Amino acid sequence: MTTPHRAEGLSPLRRWRANGPLSPLAPVAFAVVALVVSPLAFVAVQAAQAGWDQAQRLLGRPVLATLITNTVTLAAAVTFATAVIGFGAAYLTERTDLPGRRWWTVLLALPLAVPEFVRGYSWVSLWPSVHGYWGAVLVMTCSLYPLVMLPVAATLRRTDGAAEEVSRSLGRGPWATLWRVTVPLARPALAGGALLVSLYLLGEYGAFAMLRYTTFATAIFTEYKLGFDAASASLLTSVLVALALLLVGLDAWAGRRGRTTRAGSTGRSAAPAALGRWRLPSLAALAAVVALSLGVPLYALGYWLVKGDSTSLPPASVWSSALTTLGYAVSAALVSTAAAVPVALYGWRRGTWLARSAERAAYLTRALPGIAVALSVVYFAIRYAQPLYQQPPMLVAGYVILFFPLALTAVRAALAQVPPGVEEVARSLGTRPLAVLARVTLPLVLPGLGAAAAMVALTASTELTATLLLRPTGTQTLATQFWVYTSGLAYGAAAPYAALMVLMSVPPVLLLTRRALGSHPTPETPR
């Protein structure tokens, strides 16, 4: 045997790169994550600058107690209501012989396409008496229950029902089985959905402003917009952020207790439970939910569209706002999708602790109320990028930070479709890493990237809170123009804007539903 000598062509740099713990992808991924997460640090910086005295004065005000009470009681009531409705709807559509189950799933998910502030508008404009605490509970429950229903339905669909069948064979009745098997099975999904609902509630501004109900978000907005008191607004924001992180922590703690094994699916779906005499009441209940959450907004939009503009304000063009909106939304979509690719690739290729934490950090903004993200971008621009303040790039940056988790999820979902090992095989066939990306990985995820961009674009085009804070002076998007009209009680003039936003939200909601539930059909009939 000859003594092998050192291979030629191993330059020191190549050697370091080949052997180092970081691939060339890592610096890019970390830079993106740092950029996305950094503005949040400025909320803390700003709050610290308020000074201790001011902080004490602000935080000691009785109004803070009111805000906390208002926000927490609302969050508790809505979270409970959405959990009950969401689980019920998911159970009925996934585990029973309800007629037309697949149609019900779509109908029940569609309310997500109605932005909360449009929903607020549709109730308030038809019945001015809907306002305050109970108004907020009604409107937000109608808006948010799909956030519980979709993950629960997905879990129920994935698990094949064998656990329920075993429970029945052990002599438990249908109700006992529901309570002791199905509910615990769905508990992680239920908890995740409930968390999402409460985080949403913390950050919502438009609907509460419309319903004249004061929460943290509306108080922060007023503080910032009217008084332009950045310090006290950021103090309130940091309380809000703390509240959000507390919720996330609570969820993580609760999640550790209820451990469910992921039942291996046999590919056979469960035999649906027969509803029997509960069929009519179930149908009626679901119909009521759909009527309240989908029917009322559609009716309101139709009513005001037909009634025409009841306005004294000068009419603006829907189409020019739509164009502006689309411009911003598409830029944000392209930037955030492009930024999500390196982070997703890095996490997908290397399951290391470092890669996982980078990815998790990127999801951090998802747990934070939209208004907090928007304000942090404002502070950042004022202090460190003055020329960008109230310029188009700032709004795009705000969207990117706000919707980066959305893009990342979509890109990760696309990467999950790539069979494991193809990149390695491509390299073993003599292809350089960049060529592997161009010839194998990107062609495989391209449709997914398109979906990611579309998702971000359509979501961004119905965003109100951050847009109000970040838009360049004089720029009107669909949401802000709608807001101008409704603030002037010009409900008729606002209707076309609302209708357009709802229409634009339908595709991402359908996409989300399909991705959450998978596209494989459930059998319509028992057995």
Added chain:
Amino acid sequence: MSGLTITDLHAAHGRTPILQGVELAVPDGALACVLGPSGCGKSTLLRVVAGFHPARRGHVALGDTVLDDGRGRLPAERRRIGYVPQDGALFPHLTVAANIGFGLPRALRRDRSDELLSLVGLSGLGRRHPHQLSGGQQQRVALARALAPRPELLLLDEPFAALDAALRTDLRAEVAATLRAAGTTAVLVTHDQDEALSFADTIAVMRAGRIVQQAAPQDLYREPADTAVARFLGEANLVPARIEGLQADTAFGILKLTANAGAARRGPVLLRPRQLRLSVTPGPGKVRTRIHRCHFRGSDHRVELAPESRGLPPVLIAYTDTAWPPGEAYVEVDGLAHPVDEPTEPLL
């Protein structure tokens, strides 16, 4: 002089050591098999050789080229090593022909992919997409794709594991024939001893991140290094004996040994089930047993015997051509006994 040489190879996942001093030599043109239970590190070994996983220290060389010495690594794309993973990992967005031609310069793609399609018996399927092929066909395409750039070494990571039994046997024989015809040096990783015994020229048994024995299949089966290797390769009767020089003193009398065992000691000797002969009449060197169970396995019968004399394990296994009814039988030994030791290191 070509061939794969691995010396004192160490590798780890994070802080967990996986490979702990692997020694392996595969001569040019040989089909080698790394055989070991799942979790022993055999896939990691393959990935280090392919260039997907870094070595911590040690030495991996292909011919005169150093692939990895713990400090420098040749990138995977410059190693000229083909790789066939367990599930094939075909590029789903490319046709079969484009998959096979992936690693070739544009000008050669068409001719070479046609040539390889016929080599793996899939002529005419070049325009299909991977999802239109059966599992066995997909694996053949994966093999053709890896062979297309004429690699110096081919690595196969349990490539038949996902297939059903009959197809697995056929494809295995087919692949071995293809590789021999192409003269390719190949390393196959598997946990299936049948696969290893029927496929390879040389088998390396791996355990807890080390190669414990490397030998030709027949030698490995008849003369394993220790009791664990003996059991891993097939059913084994381990009979207590007094061993000295070329002889073992057992309950079956004096048996000849496969090799000189040196100074006198006590220890087990290995007798494979086929070495036990059953008869109805007593005689010298025969042990009286009760037939405990006998079941038909298609090609032969597997007989469980309970020996009545002491100094033997409670159950002996014999494979016979004819069925044995319950009752008594006398057992004698045919061929050489092989002295085996208990393994010195942990099994996983």
